[in-house]
Amino acid sequence: MSQDTAVAMLARMESGEVTSEEIVRSLLDRADRERRLNVFVHLDPDHILDQARAVDRKRKAGEPVGPLGGVPVAIKDLLCVRGEPTTCSSRMLKGFRPPYDATVIERLKAADAILFGKTNMDEFAMGSSTENSAYGPTLNPWDESRVPGGSSGGSAAAVAAGMAPLSLGSDTGGSIRQPAAVCGVVGLKPTYGRVSRYGLIAFASSLDQIGPFAHDLADTALLLKAIAGRDPKDATSVDQPVPDYPETLDKPPENLRIGVVREFFGEGLDPEVASAVQEAVKLYEKAGATIKEVSLPHSKYGVPAYYIVAPAECSSNLARYDGTTYGHRAEDYSPKYPGEENIAELVRMMMVSRAEGFGPEVKRRIMLGTFALSAGYADQYYNKALQVRRKIRGDFDAAFREVDVLLGPTSPTPAFKLGERTADPLSMYLSDIYTITANLAGIPGLSIPCGLTSQNLPIGLQLLAAPFAEESLLRTARVFERATDWHTRRPQSAG
């Protein structure tokens, strides 16, 4: 039961074959048996069982049940859930319980979903391996010596390991798509503005977007529909109608034109990943799509532009954690290092609280962003990065005049070993080389399973589309999914 899709679970609950309570009990058992994977940072079985019983009662009484009625959804630990621990996997927010629900959480509740625990992540969503977590890394269910990707590694692993059929993550530079790829599940980053960010604890506000993880596209469409749409509480959420994604999923796109991105097949791409993606291109060709080679000439500037823009926004967003109104406050902030006696007590309290509360990657990015915005450097770094950002967006606009969907690998390599990239921040940053430009441009991106390496590690296929073309993205991906069985593969441990 634990490896069922959400659609299958719904059918079995509707027919009376199982109850939501039985489903969540089985998943809680599984999460308990697989504790060593370190997927959840907070899991409250009693609260989960209460939610499940409430939906079961509704269903039994013949009352209307929401579109996710009784389906467990695991939640990345940066989405605010009223009264429940929400920590961003950081010491800074240890014990923090938000006074309100994120809009996506309100929508899940309204859809009668079961909020199934908070998942591990890189601290404040900064990282590509879930190793930057104050709770220790999550292990990849396919190979426990490897990372699950990041920053939404816990949400990807929860689905891969059969602990929840659905989960929510956030994607600022690839944090949904890259973990989805290396955990062998589907992950979707919607268009910037498609899903409300209200109650998402901010990392880089012009890049962050919430999106679903699932085993397959039907489940992805179901969850996207539940969370998408304009929200008055997020002024950047866009007032555009939300298509009925599940309804249109099986309509094959007509006159499909696919662009294969030349720059996504360069140096550093693992040969097994390259050949799996080439197989996908052949499949689309056989299915009747027009295949075109497309160039995004500014792609190679994506990572450098991102590592100015994202840290700049992060340094501003994370200034709020100063130990005054919530979050960690140091016990002892008396002067310790030379010169500190000249710093006002209140400022010292903030400096020491932040030093104790944040891990090294968060500190690095705050300092990098502070530097990039500082007097004398803002033009050279920040404004330059924003100009390059427009060039990157221009590349995509030009490409989407020629083709409907762009195709390439999601991650240049399969899951890497724990500890392999922690010593060198730059090598970690390059994990996101193919995903990062979509965030800078604001366009939607999807990763679907498209193969396994000789070492039995999942490979992800990335599809990108123009703003608000999620429907076409899902339908295009469905052509591949229908013709292959990669989405049905599960890690051996999850059998």
Place this chain on the structure above:
Amino acid sequence: MSLSNDDVAKVALLARLRVSPEELATFTGQLNSIVDYVAHLQEVDTEGVEPLAHGIDVRNVFRDDARGEPLSREDALANAPKRNATGFLVPAVLE
């Protein structure tokens, strides 16, 4: 360009982060390699290019000037590291 330990110490103070002398040395090395890497941006000709702050253009979003439900004082204070019955407690701001 190259950042010195002193430059990074200044940035750390601006960012309100205490760094130990050992951390300072590590961060200086790491920040220098990142800054060298992002310097590739200078290769791009951006003459006359308008900076892009958001991928999706949204401007002037208005709402009615209507009062909503505010957080209760107790909700607002519930996560305070130090508080009394009515407010947050911090070290003295004025000498």
